[in-house]
Amino acid sequence: MKAIVFDTFGGTEVLHETEAEIPQPGTGQVRVRVRAVGVNPVDGKIRSGAMENIFPTTLPAVPGGEIAGIVDAVGEGVDRLKAGDEVLGWSDTGSYAEYALAAATVLAHKPAGLDWTHAAALPVAGDGADRALDLLDVKDGETLLIHGASGALGTVAVQLAVARGARVIGTAGPANQEYVSSLGATALVYGEGLVERVRALAPNGVDAVLDAAGKGALEDSITLRGGTDRIVTT
Template identity: 85%
Template sequence: MKAIVFDTFGGTEVLHEAEVEVPQPGPGQVRVQVKAVGVNPVDGKIRAGGMEAIFPTTLPAVPGGEIAGVVDAVGAGVDHLKVGDEVLGWSDTGAYAQYALSPATALAPKPAGLDWTHAAALPVASDGAERVLDLLGVTAGETLLIHGASGALGTIAVQLAVARGARVLGTAGPDNQSYVASLGATPLVYGDNLVERVRALAPEGVDAVFDAAGKGALEDSLTLRGGTDRIVTTADFRAAELGVVFAEGPQRRSGTRLAELARLAADGTLVTTISAVHPLAEAARAQQASDGGHNRGKIVLTVDSTVA
């Protein structure tokens, strides 16, 4: 099968197409014929070697862990999924490929009203957003500041926080202010005088900060909170030296919860936004765009799963 592989750590130039063995499902696993793949900032960090302390990588490696596709084969002990089922979720064997293996418990049924690209945009962002909101203990009536509110993670985090009854202030670039407002947040442009501008909107203070941007937002966050309490970042590697919780780590990967969110996405209650779609062969270009940031929503790869 065709897959995108990297044999050494580095920039996007290390990504290349290769022929690899079609994986075989073991007990509790299913094989998915991949239709679409979510491209996430962590993919680029792993490729660059920056996540070895958290996600040790055996080279050569196939990047990615977020898929939507069709169940192609079922391992022993799997009784709730069958060949032909359309699913979305997480992959254990690398997602940038024509076929991938997934734990059956990490997959959810794809609703008919959710297309492949939007299905692939949901698992990682929804899981990450809920993990951070739970770490922060966000509840109704609180004010939450989200840095990077227009990105794939921020898009979902804003909506889930609003659904909890929180007031959300969301930072984003000038071109994404209306978009952030459409998600239910009060938008702000990141950058100079952010502390003063946040305080003008929330004179009573912010109760928690979710940094999904990682672009120097932690210092302002510490000032706004008066310390490190209830600040979580998924993107700033200086977190430890600043005493802030860094939340990038093992995911919950609950197919049951993902199924609930997929139904909300299918009926339009939960918005998933696609910033760009590329064929699998353009994985390097997609990761380059992801590495650069400033994307509105998720970048997705589409996969032709026909094996010659």
């Protein structure tokens, strides 16, 4: 099969195409014929070597984690997936390849109405958003502030929070206000004066804060919550 590999840590110049053996699924794994791959920011951080303490990498390595594709072989002990199933999720062996192995437990069935490229964009941001909302324990009827609502993580988080029944206030840049509204949130511009703008919309306070921007939002979040309780930051 064709695959992209890197033999040393570095920038994009270390990536090259190669011919590799088609991998065989082990116990609990399936093999996926890859149809689309997510190119996630974390792929570049792993390729650079900066993530070695968290995700140790054996070189040469195939980059990437996010896959969408069709199951074409099933390892021992897997009964929830079968050949021909359309799935999205996480690869164990790297996703930038024609075939990838994945643990059956980290794959989900792809909804029929979702195309391959959108499916491959979901796993990391979707998992991050879902876990953050669980950590915050966001409930029906609560008010949630999401910083960075127009970003990859924020886009998914707004929709999942609205689906939980929360009222969402979402921050974004001026160009993305309409977009954030279209996701189901009340949109606000981030930056100076944000605390006052949020208080005007939620005079009784916000119940929880998800900082999906990852920068510049923590201090305002603590001010709005009156402490660090029910704040999650990326």
